[in-house]
Amino acid sequence: MRYFASLIENIKPTLSGHDTFPLRYGWIKKAYDQIEAQPDVNNVFSQDTAIADFGVGKNMLNAMRFWSTHTAMLYREGSAYKNTHKGLDTNQLSDQSSIDATKHINSFYNAENFLSDDGLDPYLESPSTIWLLHHCLVTNPNLVSYYWFFNINTKSELTREDFARLLKEFMKDHNLSIPSDSTIKRDIECFIQNYTTKRRKANEDFESTLEGPLVELDLLTRVSKQSIRALRGEKNSLTLHVFIYALINFWKVHNGVADTLSLEMCTFDECSPGRVFMLDEEAIIGFAEQLQDSGYSLAWTQSAGIRQFQVTDGSDLEDILEQSIRFMKDEDYSR
Numbered sequence: 001m002r003y004f005a006s007l008i009e010n011i012k013p014t015l016s017g018h019d020t021f022p023l024r025y026g027w028i029k030k031a032y033d034q035i036e037a038q039p040d041v042n043n044v045f046s047q048d049t050a051i052a053d054f055g056v057g058k059n060m061l062n063a064m065r066f067w068s069t070h071t072a073m074l075y076r077e078g079s080a081y082k083n084t085h086k087g088l089d090t091n092q093l094s095d096q097s098s099i100d101a102t103k104h105i106n107s108f109y110n111a112e113n114f115l116s117d118d119g120l121d122p123y124l125e126s127p128s129t130i131w132l133l134h135h136c137l138v139t140n141p142n143l144v145s146y147y148w149f150f151n152i153n154t155k156s157e158l159t160r161e162d163f164a165r166l167l168k169e170f171m172k173d174h175n176l177s178i179p180s181d182s183t184i185k186r187d188i189e190c191f192i193q194n195y196t197t198k199r200r201k202a203n204e205d206f207e208s209t210l211e212g213p214l215v216e217l218d219l220l221t222r223v224s225k226q227s228i229r230a231l232r233g234e235k236n237s238l239t240l241h242v243f244i245y246a247l248i249n250f251w252k253v254h255n256g257v258a259d260t261l262s263l264e265m266c267t268f269d270e271c272s273p274g275r276v277f278m279l280d281e282e283a284i285i286g287f288a289e290q291l292q293d294s295g296y297s298l299a300w301t302q303s304a305g306i307r308q309f310q311v312t313d314g315s316d317l318e319d320i321l322e323q324s325i326r327f328m329k330d331e332d333y334s335r
Helices: 002-004 025-037 051-055 058-070 113-115 127-136 144-152 160-173 181-195 212-218 242-254 263-270 281-287 317-332
Strands: 073-077 082-083 158-161 220-222 227-230 261-263 298-303 306-311
Touching: 002 051, 002 144, 025 058, 025 073, 025 082, 025 113, 051 058, 082 113, 127 212, 127 242, 144 181, 144 227, 158 160, 160 181, 160 212, 160 227, 181 212, 181 220, 181 242, 181 306, 242 263, 242 281, 261 263, 263 281, 263 306
Parallel strands: none
Antiparallel strands: 073 082, 158 227, 220 227, 261 306, 298 306
């Protein structure tokens, strides 16, 4: 829990704003298009015509804004909502102590690069895009339910009641203001809907049970009406390049001065690929063994019982991050 604790003065717990609607296909693209179509409008979500423009009700509109912002596809500047883009100077968006989703924005991960009509994946057809969106969500300490479940929680199976109780204990231990039980309950419900298949009730319309993109990642399953289970292990849709992208982003923040990173850190530390993608040691070693002849300036070494990643070829972490982006574009997004 060291990393979360080190940021505690800047954390702004966010457990509402989505109106209990999980992320849906098409939402962040629709938000992007509306902002592009109305460049002179500060806030397309508050326009009198917004409901008609977006084709959804007010609550869904709030959810669309929430998920677009927390995946760093939008950013807020005063009262304005704007699309993130390749040349955006994130240092000017907020002070350096900020820990919100804008920390993920770079020349690769931004709305323009992914969601423009000629972007890499405007309709989220590649699993790699969904993994990147997930990575942005669960490494944001402000989204405390998501952060806690993926980075702090050690239980593989949880009831909703246990989830709420343990989350409140965690927030209390860090002197964070605890919202009402109903707010926590709704946030947990939205979390579960984001990552699991929902059974359709007889009186529910089809649209209300549509699955969102995060379900495709197979990170959670519903054991019963009240319980969920984490699915830790190999992830077939996770590519080596997304793994390395997340690994290097983690490495830069948590062990940036070193040219090696241990298997243990990569598996168990907060915001590590093992935590974020629910990979066990065997799955991580599987990625590590792909590094040979991969073109990365990164090696997997095993010596005297120490298993670790090591920077090679006189490169640095930024070089390897750029390699992961280049390989992603060439292989994960080849058309």
